[in-house]
Amino acid sequence: MATQDSFIGQKNKKDQVYTDPWKMMHEAERTPSFFTGSEIIKEAVRRASCDLMIAYPITPQSEAAALCGELFAEGYIGDYFRGESEFAVMSQCAGAAFGGARVFTTTAGPGTMRAMENFPMWAGARLPIQMIVTCRGINSPLSIQPDTLEISYLMQTGMLVWHAETAQDFYDWILMGYMVSEEPDVHLPLALCCDGFFVTHTKDMVDLTPVDMCLPPYDPYRSPVPCMDMECPPVRMMRDPFVMKSNYISYATHASWQQEVWAAIERSRKHTIRWMNGLIDTENTDADIIIVASGTAVSQSREAIAILEDEGIRVGLLKVKTLRPWPGEEIQEATKNAKHIVIPEFNVTGWLAREVKATVTNNERVHAGPHVCGGMTMPPEIIASEIQTLLGIKTATLAARG
Amino acid sequence: MTTSYKVMPGPEHYLPPSASSMGIRLPDPGQAHIHGTIVPEEEAMEQAARQFLSAKVPTIFPGPLVLWAWNEKAAKKAKAVRYLYETIKESVDPKKQQAMLIPMPDYRPKYPKINPEVEINPNHPNLTIWHNKIDACMFVGVHCHQANLSLKIIRGGTNCYTVAMCAQAGHEDAMLSFRDATAEKIERLADWVKKLKGSVAPPE
Numbered sequence: 285m286a287t288q289d290s291f292i293g294q295k296n297k298k299d300q301v302y303t304d305p306w307k308m309m310h311e312a313e314r315t316p317s318f319f320t321g322s323e324i325i326k327e328a329v330r331r332a333s334c335d336l337m338i339a340y341p342i343t344p345q346s347e348a349a350a351l352c353g354e355l356f357a358e359g360y361i362g363d364y365f366r367g368e369s370e371f372a373v374m375s376q377c378a379g380a381a382f383g384g385a386r387v388f389t390t391t392a393g394p395g396t397m398r399a400m401e402n403f404p405m406w407a408g409a410r411l412p413i414q415m416i417v418t419c420r421g422i423n424s425p426l427s428i429q430p431d432t433l434e435i436s437y438l439m440q441t442g443m444l445v446w447h448a449e450t451a452q453d454f455y456d457w458i459l460m461g462y463m464v465s466e467e468p469d470v471h472l473p474l475a476l477c478c479d480g481f482f483v484t485h486t487k488d489m490v491d492l493t494p495v496d497m498c499l500p501p502y503d504p505y506r507s508p509v510p511c512m513d514m515e516c517p518p519v520r521m522m523r524d525p526f527v528m529k530s531n532y533i534s535y536a537t538h539a540s541w542q543q544e545v546w547a548a549i550e551r552s553r554k555h556t557i558r559w560m561n562g563l564i565d566t567e568n569t570d571a572d573i574i575i576v577a578s579g580t581a582v583s584q585s586r587e588a589i590a591i592l593e594d595e596g597i598r599v600g601l602l603k604v605k606t607l608r609p610w611p612g613e614e615i616q617e618a619t620k621n622a623k624h625i626v627i628p629e630f631n632v633t634g635w636l637a638r639e640v641k642a643t644v645t646n647n648e649r650v651h652a653g654p655h656v657c658g659g660m661t662m663p664p665e666i667i668a669s670e671i672q673t674l675l676g677i678k679t680a681t682l683a684a685r686g
Numbered sequence: 687m688t689t690s691y692k693v694m695p696g697p698e699h700y701l702p703p704s705a706s707s708m709g710i711r712l713p714d715p716g717q718a719h720i721h722g723t724i725v726p727e728e729e730a731m732e733q734a735a736r737q738f739l740s741a742k743v744p745t746i747f748p749g750p751l752v753l754w755a756w757n758e759k760a761a762k763k764a765k766a767v768r769y770l771y772e773t774i775k776e777s778v779d780p781k782k783q784q785a786m787l788i789p790m791p792d793y794r795p796k797y798p799k800i801n802p803e804v805e806i807n808p809n810h811p812n813l814t815i816w817h818n819k820i821d822a823c824m825f826v827g828v829h830c831h832q833a834n835l836s837l838k839i840i841r842g843g844t845n846c847y848t849v850a851m852c853a854q855a856g857h858e859d860a861m862l863s864f865r866d867a868t869a870e871k872i873e874r875l876a877d878w879v880k881k882l883k884g885s886v887a888p889p890e
Contacts, residue, residue, distance in 0.1 A: 410831055467855070468830055468854035468855055469712060469830065469854060469855035469856075471830075471831075506854060507829070508829055508830035508831035508832075508834075508854070509829055509831045509832070510750070510793075510829055513793075515792065515794055516792060516793040516794050517793065517794075517795065533809065533810045534795070534809075536701065536839060536842075537795070537808075537809040537810070537835065537839070539701055540701075540835045540838050540839055540842075541835060543701075543703065543704040543707065543838065544704060544831060544834045544835060544838070546704070546707060547704035547705075547706035547707055547834065547858075547859075548706075550704075550706040550707055551706055551711075551712065551855075554711060554712070
């Protein structure tokens with residue numbers, strides 16, 4: 285039984301060298317490449333030493349899933365197959381992870397919702413599966429367009445939840461994600477989310493690490509629970525599970541178990557901050573107005589900030605990179621002097637604004653909006669207009685211009 | 687995260703919070719923590735030895751990772767655990783103190799209940815601690831998730847002082863935790879017990 289370190293410097297069957305992950309991500313020469321977000325998923329997985337990828341088609345992740353199939357054909361992934369449904373896929377991912385495999389999958393929108401029962405199970409079983417979520421509409425009537433509502437459900441599952449803005453984020457975070465989620469004190473599944481189509485189907489310049497370098501393989505012996513022990517929880521669910529007993533001890537054990545999952549999310553802070561240089565990125569947080577955003581709402585906010593700057597209005601920006609762990613202290617600190625906190629979102633409920641309102645003092649400063657959903661784009665002008673309205677400056681509505 | 691929370695012997699609460707959720711952070715390599723405060727490892731060695739020497743029933747709970755000879759390191763660690771136990775036993779006052787070695791052989795919930803004289807179970811570790819009146823204990827060779835469950839339940843319902851000798855990143859839910867445990871580190875703790883023998887007041 286070899287440790288992870290003992291693989292460093294050796295070659296895999298594709299002649300890739302197992303490389304110290306820190307050196308690979310931070311010191312190795314990068315090559316600028318022009319790719320779609322889906323292609324970037326493929327390129328990250330090519331370097332991730334995955335044992336298994338399980339796929340099921342659902343827009344807008346189908347292309348990424350199919351491209352990972354090509355990786356399997358080329359010999360970069362240990363095994364690859366299509367599940368019967370999203371629920372089946374996520375259950376099969378659990379089986380493989382219980383057995384000690386590094387597992388990767390992708391899903392989106394209604395697929396995420398269909399498979400939802402599995403996610404708290406993954407977290408409770410401490411399975412470090414990585415799932416890409418290319419967010420889209422989830423409600424009837426059907427929409428395949430970008431909408432981030434599903435993220436709000438994932439945030440309560442006990443998984444790590446990160447929200448990528450760009451294809452570059454996606455590339456780096458897929459690889460760093462395994463490093464964080466496989467730490468023995470974390471060892472939780474990661475939902476790495478992006479805004480479907482906006483990231484998956486547009487081309488962008490991405491700096492790639494060398495193709496002949498890859499992550500060292502997963503070491504299941506560092507797991508905080510025994511690998512596939514059929515006699516012990518969480519595997520042994522149908523004989524003597526806590527839930528089948530009516531006594532204080534059983535309830536207390538289950539409660540303690542849940543707390544341990546959320547404790548592990550807290551522990552991921554230290555590792556995530558190290559790998560991703562913080563849970564948030566900030567620009568000009570000394571401004572009176574600060575936009576707090578995640579995903580592609582950050583990109584649109586940057587454009588809005590440029591528009592406002594031309595009009596003499598200075599606005600700061602806070603990019604939320606991780607939703608679980610939640611960067612509460614970082615947001616408090618960065619917004620402590622702001623008079624207005626503006627939160628643009630691609631969903632109808634404003635879940636990010638709710639989280640921020642629960643975090644900052646004087647939360648009447650939080651302005652939840654603008655919101656778009658159902659696949660609508662969020663032109664920077666509507667963010668700028670929202671801020672101007674907040675400041676009492678009269679603006680024409682964007683719709684009226686069209 | 688700044689926190690005033692301290693990881694102290696209980697009974698703390700009907701359902702105590704995880705120390706991690708209260709802002710306690712794990713030590714880096716070469717460090718340990720005492721009550722949630724990061725300290726040099728050697729300081730924690732001394733503190734753990736003092737706890738064993740001043741307890742009425744200092745107890746070691748070895749888990750499956752050291753109970754089964756599944757690799758050479760495990761066998762070596764098991765011998766070190768036995769050596770630590772023998773050292774504690776020889777170093778305490780037999781009239782006032784009783785060192786114990788009680789295994790956690792597996793993690794299965796056992797009903798109607800375990801025999802607390804012969805084992806400890808992560809789902810109800812308080813039963814073994816109450817039954818044997820254990821006031822200081824050390825977990826070693828227990829998978830991290832199961833150790834955290836146990837340590838938190840113990841803190842919730844007992845006044846036992848908990849020490850974790852963890853092979854990975856350590857445990858905030860213990861009152862004192864080492865990380866990156868090796869056989870040599872366990873032996874070093876035994877040496878601290880020897881060194882302090884006779885200099886720590888036994889319990890009244």
